[in-house]
Amino acid sequence: MTHLHLDSIVKRYDSFTALKGVSLEVKRGEFLCFLGPSGCGKTTLLRVIAGLDPQSEGRVTLDGRDVSRQPPSARNYGIVFQSYALFPNLTVAKNVAYGLKLDRAATKARVDELLALVGLPESGPKYPGQLSGGQQQRVALARALAPSPGLLLLDEPLSALDARVRGHLRQQIKDLHRRLGITTIMVTHDQEEALTMADRIVVMNHGVIDQVGTPDEIYRHPATPFVADFVGAMNFLPGIAGEDGVVHVGDARLHSNSDLAPGAAVTVCLRPEDVVARHQNGANRIEATIEALEFIGPFHRARLHAPELGSHRLTADFSANLVRDLDLVIGGRLPVMLPRERLRVFPVA
Amino acid sequence: MSATAAAMPKPQSKPKTKPARSPRPVETADSRLLNGGTLILALFLTVFVLLPLGAIFLRSLYDRNDTFVGLANFATFLGTPALSASIGNSLSVALVSTVITVILAFLFAFSITRTGMAGKGWFKAVAQIPILAPSLLPAISLVYLFGNKGMLRDVMMGHSVYGPIGIVLGEVFYCFPHAVMILVVALSTADARLYEAAESLGAGPWRRFWTITLPGARYGLISAIFVVFTLVVTDFGIPKVIGGNYNVLATDVYKQVIGQQNFGMGAVIGMVLLLPALLAFVADWLGQRRQMALLSARSVPYVPPKSVWGDRLALGYCLLIAALLVGMLGVSAYASLVKFWPYNLSLTLANYDFEQFDPAGWGSYANSLRLAAWTAVAGTAVIFTGAYLVERSAALPALKLTVRLLAIVPLAVPGMVLGLAYIFFFNAPWNPLNGLYNTLAILVLSTLVHFYTVGHLTAATALKQLDPEFESVSASLKVPVWKTFGRVTVPLCLPAILDIGIYLFVNAMTTVSAVVFLYSPDTKPAAVAVLHMDDAGETAGAAAMAMMIVYTSIAVRVLHAGLGAWLGRRSQRWRAR
Structure with a gap:
């Protein structure tokens, strides 16, 4: 069941510690995302798994085998980088065949199969430079998958692409994962990417894991204020705890x-x-005035001033429907309710 | 924490077992290959750079009879007026040459980078002419023009060209391309936004030059000043041919070692020669680090405005300089074809029958070709592989750092010092490598080491431009490193590899400073033959042999351009974007 096990991984560089004791279990066949801001250690962790930058301390177990000291070539994974890292002087077909150790006919068959899989059946004789960014990334994906690795590692694979191509490729990677069932770990700083693609998300911050959970858990039940802030929009109100859950x-x-x-x-x-x-x-009904009302598209974002809450303003998203029905305008008064079961209360560190 | 949050699984499970501490990766065929290669290179550079330099330093502390005398040699050197006078001579000649060269080169580089003048690429190429010739050649040309039998002797108004005047003229020619190269780079990195801002604030062209252009190029200027100064102080060819009785440090080394066999004193002067080179090295290093910071990624490249009169002025100036450069070469070319300068100017090829001047005859030219070919082939292989190991491989960081540092050292070592150091180190009876002495191999090795740094930096620059993840990808695909090196790295870097090869070849053809101490009768290179013929008063033969070197350099350059174009066409398919 467990495909990859990380045990207390520490990665130290000269002056700072990038990973401060990270432990994690990755299930076979799942799509896992490492999510976090830049510098949180997510790429470092991926490179530890890949054996490209070995950890300073801790153990990496792959398929029940301790690979902590094994070089990348002994770990059986495919990897795709943000920069594609395709060999520009080799054709697409030769790039895909790069890691294959089959005879000529079998190699050709396998290359054709993979290029068809990523939707580029005609591109074999072309050079990477002749393809678009999205196509190049699909070739990189085909190259990584060609030797049938047990694990697929994706390091910000979509970050260099424009929004439309990104959305399309997101879907394609997800489909590939469903079809091949290969354990996949993707690094991203884009919360939307993580929420839409992952089976489970690992939210990282300052070299530690803040929370591991399904996209729904991460979004609805953030374990820390950091996760709450990083994933989705959030109101933060300072308060003092009282009796029986009152704040x-x-x-x-x-x-x-x-x-x-x-x-x-x-x-x-x-x-x-x-x-x-x-x-x-x-409960939790308060009086508020609408200070600002911003049209976002599918909804409006309102800034509410509720004197009861002190100087802090409350941000609220209202559907276009609701804005029309209630005739919301700037300066208008609006009583709102802060649902008890939706409030999340964290102790101040 | 709220109830729901508390129900969540704990994000970090405490380790149950004691984790493995600082795991060292297991050895693989790849890591053995990379570490082994880097270790061999580190040893090579230690034996051929570090140890010889140690030997020359130690030798300077011993007298003729191999008795340890501490700094006594240095005291003798400073106390002997004939020797210490050379310091003053070297400094004054270098100072004057530097000022003239840098001003001329700055104007030339400015015309190329900051005006709308036509033929910029052509002028840039012409400025490189002096590099194709040994430094002896401009001196020979000057002798033909202004020497005792010179055609333009009267221009000198009674002054003799044999001495500081001739040395300065020759050095300006010899150092010009180096200064131009540095200044063109410095002046190319201009941010158009600064000029637009200045213009919108009402600054005139003169003010813009003093407040933007000059400060922007200041590190290039400093670097050019130091490089030219060092080249002049350490050059031996020009003062040897045209210096007359005017002694400078570089010729003193030669006289002490070859003439008087006073190796200890030679070593002392060698150590003194090392000083300006070291200083230049540090200054250049500091300057380059700052120059990088001047141009940010958001800079907008500066496009020089068209100005009819300014462009004409620049064109006129560049044409004049180009004429002087070509002319200097032309004088030797012509003189080598003349029966008896300046009395019988009928043309002949007789001067190319070298055997009449020097028993080695054409043999020394053949030696030079062999030396250049070996240096180019072996040198390129060693230097490029070395740069790859340092820049891209997963070899042990300590080994990589050692190689990286040792690769930079040769830049700070003048050729004469290196040659002398090789005598002391490889001629020592205790050295197991003293079988190398008097062979072509030691000439190849000394030349390779002498020009190692520039080749290394060229290769490193090219390698750094490749995607940083090529090696990671091939490791994940279980392809051995040597295979990716051969199939991807080398093909992608072929233009840089070709550049390194040509650089080594041309320099091996023209250099005289290191090899002059290391050749044997059987391995005498052409540049040394030029020196000998000139010494023997056979100036026409010297000019002819010098021209053979120039013609070879030009031929190789043309071949290089052709090869480069062919390569460009071949790789066009995948380079096109």
């Missing part, structure tokens, strides 16, 4: 499911789309 924010008493000890300084988190403007039959 004091400004003059307001907000009910939550928090079990923090009374008197603790806390941060209350709420997603903008969870601010309720209709059907306000419940």
Whole structure:
């Protein structure tokens, strides 16, 4: 079941520590994303798995085999880089065949099969320079998959592409994964990419893992304020914990499911789309004024001033529908509800 | 933490077992190959760079009878007026030559980079002419023009060209291309945004020159000044031919070692010669690091504005310089074809019958060809492979650092010092490698080492431009490193490899400073034959042999251009974007 096991991986460079004891289990066949801001250690971790930059401490177990000291060539994986790293002086077919050790006919058959798989059946005789960025990345994918590796590593594979190609390739990689069932680890700083593609997301920050979970868990139940902030938009309200899950924010008493000890300084988190403007039959109802109303496209983003919450403004997303129905305008008064089950309360570190 | 968060799995499980500490990767065929190769290269550079330099330093502390005398040789050197006078002579000649060369080269480089003048590429090529000839050649030409039997002797108004005047004229010719190359690079890196901003603030062209152009090129200027100064101080060919009784340090080394067999004193002067070179090296290194920072990725390249009179002025100047450069070469070319300068100017090929001047005859030319070919082939292979190991391989970092440092050292070692150092080191009876002495191999090795750094930097630059992940990809595909090196790295770097080969070949043809101490009667190269013929008063023969070197250099350059074009066409398919 476990395909890859990382045990207390530490990676030190001269002056700083890029990974501070990372442990992780990767299941066979799953699509895992390492997500985090630049410098969080996600690429370093991928390169540790690949054996390209060996860890300073810790153990890497692949298929139950300790490969901590093994060179990349002994680890059985395929890798795709942001820069494609295609060999420009070799044709597409020769690039794909680069890692194959078959006879001529079998090589040709395998190359044709892979080029068909990535949707470039006619491109074999071309040189990489003659292809678009998205096509080059598909060739890189075919080259990585050609020797049928057990593990596919993708290092920001879509970052160098423009938005439209990125969306298309995202779908194609996901389809490939479904069809081949190969364990895949992708590094990305793009939360949308991670949320749409991954079976599980590993959110990293400052060389440690903040949270591991399905996209839904990560989005709905962020384990730390960092995850809450990094994935999706979020309101952060400073407060003090009270009795029975009550949190004091400004003059307001907000009910939550928090079990923090009374008197603790806390941060209350709420997603903008969870601010309720209709059907306000419940607790946590407050009066607010609309200070700004920004048209985003599918929805409007409002900045609400609720005197009860103190000086902090509340960001709320309202559907175009709702804005029309309630006739929301800047300067208008709007009572809103902050649903108890959607409030997430974190102790202030 | 809220209830839901607490229910989440703990993000970091505590290690149950003690983790493996600092795992060292296991050895593979790849790592053995890379580490072994880098180790061999580190040893090679230690034996052929570091140890000889150590030997010359130690030798300077011993007297003729191999007794340790500490710094006594240095004291004798400074205390002997005839010797210490050379310091003053060397410095003054170098100073004057540097000022003239850098001003002329700056104007030339400015015309090429900052005006709308026509024929820029052509002028850039013409500026390289002096590199194709040994430094002896401009001196020979000057003798033909202004010497005792010179055609333009009267221009000298009674002054003798044999001495500082001749040396300065020759050195300006010899150093000009080096200064132009550096200044063209320095002046090319201009940010158009600065000029636009200055113009919009009302700064005139003169003010823009003093506040933007000159400060922007200041590191290039400093670098050019140091490089030219060092070249002049350490050059031996020109003062040897035209210096007359005017002694400079470089000729003193030659006289002490070859003339008087006073090796200790030769070593002392060699150590003194090392000083300006070391200084230049450090200055250049500091300057280059800053020059990089001047141009950011967001800079907008500067396009020189068209100006009718300015462009004409620049064209006139460049034509004048080009005429002087070609003329200097032309004088020797012509004189080598003349029966008896300046009395019988009928043409003949008799001067190319070298046997009448020098028993080695054409043999020394053949030696030079062999030396150049071996240096080019072996040198390119060693230098490029070395740069690959240092820049791209996963060899041990300590080994890579050693090679990287040792590869830079030869740049700071003048040829004469290197040649002398090789005598002391390889001629020593205790040295197991002293079988190399008096062979062609030691000439090849000394030349290779002498010009190692530029080749190394060329290769390193080309290698750094390749995608950093080629090696990672091939490792993940389980392809051995040597295979990717041969199938991808070398083909992609072929233009740079060709450049290195041609650079080594031409320099091996023209160099005289290191080999003059190391040749044997059987391996005497053409440039040394030029020296000998000139010494013997056979100036016509010397000119003819010098021209043979020039013709060969030109032929090789033309071949290179053709090969480069062919390569370009062949690789066009995949280079086209």
